[in-house]
Amino acid sequence: MRQAQAAERFVHPALFYRDPKEYLAGTVPFLLDGLAKGEPVAAAVPAGNLELLRAELGDRAADVHCLDMQQAGRNPGRIIPRVLRAFADSHPDADRVRIIGEPIWPGRGDVEYPACVQHEALINLAFAGRDVTILCPYDAGRLDDAVLADAHATHPVVVDGGREQISAVYAPARVVAAYNRPLAHPAGAAAHSFDGDGLTDARHAAVEEARGLGLAEARLVDFSLAAGELITNSVVHAGGSGVVRVWTEDGRVVCEVRDAGHHTDPLAGRRPPSRDQPNGRGLLMVHYLADLVRVHTGPDGTTTRFYMDR
Amino acid sequence: MTAAVLELLPLTDRMGVRAAGEVCLTTRASWERALGALVGPGDDVHLELSGVTYVDVAGASAVAAAATRLEGGRRLVLHGTPPQLRLALDAFWPGLTAIEVTLS
Incomplete structure (x- = not known):
């Protein structure tokens, strides 16, 4: 040693x-x-x-x-x-x-x-x-x-x-x-289930929730991209489906996606990609856009949520 | 349930494509096919994107790849660039000289 x-x-x-x-x-x-x-x-x-x-x-x-x-x-x-x-x-x-x-x-x-x-x-x-x-x-x-x-x-x-x-x-x-701790969402948060066919609807629903909760118009672009990448990751890498929820917490809008995936790479979303690699930028983009990202992952599934200041 | 739609038409007055709709997982294959068809000799290539309301990061990656494939100093000129595409290009391909983002 x-x-x-x-x-x-x-x-x-x-x-x-x-x-x-x-x-x-x-x-x-x-x-x-x-x-x-x-x-x-x-x-x-x-x-x-x-x-x-x-x-x-x-x-x-x-x-x-x-x-x-x-x-x-x-x-x-x-x-x-x-x-x-x-x-x-x-x-x-x-x-x-x-x-x-x-x-x-x-x-x-x-x-x-x-x-x-x-x-x-x-x-x-x-x-x-x-x-x-x-x-x-x-x-x-x-x-x-x-x-x-x-x-x-x-x-x-x-x-x-x-x-x-x-x-x-x-x-x-x-x-x-x-610090890989379970993340509880508020009981009242609206939930939108999705699979590959419904991923566009789920993103639109999440963006509308965020708009209704007062996220500024310029921030909604960031929000739509971050939410879309999490939803897409669930469909492509985590069993094909998930649930997205949006709510507010201490003045920030929170978007959470739960799916059946399990992150086994602790550096997922933290490696800058090489210029030519075709994939693997989604979670990285979420990190770039959000004010905070929290993840809980395990064999029973993964919860990823991001926070955006209003 | 409304699946995302992406309409793609060749430009008539110059080399390129006019797109309308959403670029996401559902429409990724046709987006990549359209961009893949833009290689070949000629002038700059144009993408008319004012009718595009969403581009995910994989869709932006396809744009960067298409620009990188252009040879001989030719450029991929983006018109009506959706804000999400601009964010992803700025984050991952800053200074890619083969892409020109116009303000129009």
């Missing part, structure tokens, strides 16, 4: 910080070291922390690819394809690519968190064997202890108080399984 860890080229430390000073002490030298080595360097962190980094880096900030994670990574399910791999894959000749990725912040709600922590766990699988370093800051002063405990399970190394320690409880697959 030690040998396997020593041989792993992907480096994925968590950084626990409690104030701006600790944040900058843990991140800025990491960025400057990468720049000094000529490595491509990116920072995808919440807007407030991005401002801290920019101010401290001064002129050097122009050499760092900066992204507001609260926008780019609002749906944690798109961070691997859209943020991390998008940057790493665009530098195929680099000896190493360095990224600061901060996907979890105190404002993340209970509905989002399982998707956030599954994303953190899946980073290890997505980048195994690659010459990439992804440093993940955690606001240890404000995040719950349970979140920090999960960070120990999703990162092989944790830096706390400036000291780096190998995590004894590192177990990303266990985290993915532990």
Whole structure:
């Protein structure tokens, strides 16, 4: 096991910080070291922390690819394809690519968190064997202890108080399984069953529900595409039929599709496709369009739901 | 139950196809057949899509594949592009120079 860890080229430390000073002490030298080595360097962190980094880096900030994670990574399910791999894959000749990725912040709600922590766990699988370093800051002063405990399970190394320690409880697959939780829909949500012949009707019905629930017209285009891809996936990959439901929750419109399928590939919908591959973009598109995606999958079937802000 | 319908007609004034209806799983085969028939020598190829109300991601993939098959600097020019098709092309084939999305 030690040998396997020593041989792993992907480096994925968590950084626990409690104030701006600790944040900058843990991140800025990491960025400057990468720049000094000529490595491509990116920072995808919440807007407030991005401002801290920019101010401290001064002129050097122009050499760092900066992204507001609260926008780019609002749906944690798109961070691997859209943020991390998008940057790493665009530098195929680099000896190493360095990224600061901060996907979890105190404002993340209970509905989002399982998707956030599954994303953190899946980073290890997505980048195994690659010459990439992804440093993940955690606001240890404000995040719950349970979140920090999960960070120990999703990162092989944790830096706390400036000291780096190998995590004894590192177990990303266990985290993915532990947060694969059943999703209950509200009793009153209208249900539309579909099979291959009825898939168009089901999409139209879902879009009309969303319109009736007040989803903005521009967002209805996103909604129709996302709902259509989930419905199509059920027909093509998951036994040929399913049930779609739409409702509102905390000001957001939710669309859920249940079918008999079972996801056995934990990275489904998170791999950027090669330009020429004909299929396999549907779930990826749902991740790109939605503000949040939650999945529960098992031998008895799969529930996939996406959330869109109104 | 109303199955999706897609009407496809060759353009009379230039090389290409006029489509109306929905591009989805139900109509995918005829969509791909029509796009597949657009290869061959000649000028730019045009798709008149103002009558198309929906294009799924697989339908967009077929458009990108058709554009990629065109040779000699020819382009696939899209007219009346439905918003879903624009979203999918922007997401997965940004900068595909063989596709021109017109505003008309």
